[in-house]
Amino acid sequence: MSKKLVTCGKCGEYTPVVYRTKYLGSGIQHTYAVCQSCGDKVTVYYTDKELRQLLKRQEKTPYGPKKVALAETINNKMNELKERYG
Numbered sequence: 609m610s611k612k613l614v615t616c617g618k619c620g621e622y623t624p625v626v627y628r629t630k631y632l633g634s635g636i637q638h639t640y641a642v643c644q645s646c647g648d649k650v651t652v653y654y655t656d657k658e659l660r661q662l663l664k665r666q667e668k669t670p671y672g673p674k675k676v677a678l679a680e681t682i683n684n685k686m687n688e689l690k691e692r693y694g
């Protein structure tokens with residue numbers, strides 16, 4: 609559990625934000641940040657099984673065109689999931 613001080617977009621407080629992961633079923637995980645001041649939830653990202661595998665593969669891939677292409681695929685998939693579940 610990581611804590612980070614950020615300015616909340618909703619209440620404007622400079623507050624520690626806690627990242628939480630919620631399991632939505634069928635392998636979908638929703639990671640979001642919670643403002644400790646007003647309790648507002650901000651979506652960080654959604655991942656599914658395939659996306660988590662891609663993220664692991666990206667970690668192992670050395671810097672280069674392959675990693676860039678992988679990052680693009682991951683980004684597109686994250687946006688897709690965000691539209692579907694967000």
Ligand SMILES: [Zn+2]
Pocket residue numbers: 616617618619620621643644645646647648
């Ligand atoms: Zn807030």
